[in-house]
Amino acid sequence: MPYNDVTKENLNKMVKIFYAKVLQDDIVGPFFIAKLGDDLKSDTWAAHLELLTNFWASIAIGDSAYKGNPFAPHLNIENLSTQAFQRWLELFAQTLDTVYNPEIANFFKQRSRIIAGNFMRNLGLS
Template sequence: MSDPTLCTEEEIARLVHAFYARVRQDEALGPIFNAHVDDWPHHLAKLVDFWSALLRGTGRFDGAPMPKHAALPDLRPALFQRWLELFRETAAEQENQAMAQQACEMAGRIAQRLWAGYQVSRGQQPEALA
């Protein structure tokens, strides 16, 4: 549930920027993200909008993440699990732990949906992440 009083835009931006700095340096995720994101400042701004819409209900995000993720080759559950692990680590370091907890719950659902959508896009029966 979004709540405009849960956090500030600055808190969301700190979370998103810290998280994706970690992702870009990660041994497993970094090569994937760095190969597919051409303009990191633009991508980070979109991600801040995405999380602002989810956490604060701003409605600023106007994208479709599923097709972009479905188009990536050779994704596997361990990559989604690593993404979640890094997200949770980054969230745990944030001052606003109410925001961090809500964001982690949402991130878990997002990872599950993206993984299920990815499997379906390849004609597979969706299996949940462990």
């Protein structure tokens, strides 16, 4: 690290680092703990980490493994707020800065801001 290319292996590393930060965070952690528990090594979390690795691989390297609907699960999360999305984006940006070179980090930051903006609009958050 920092990596100068995107592979599924380094994406998997990135999502693990990101969700480890998320679980420690007072604002976003509780939403994840409520749905997936607090043990990053559990089977539930392993499945989420794989899903998210595939999700970002579909965006960055055109990988075809992700078949889900990224927005749908967020409809079932109560009390999601703009503040929570902002913290999510901050933690994601911090992670990217440690894992990837600035060009790749910026690519993911931009994509994450666009997607978060769409999610917030769909949830009626401003």
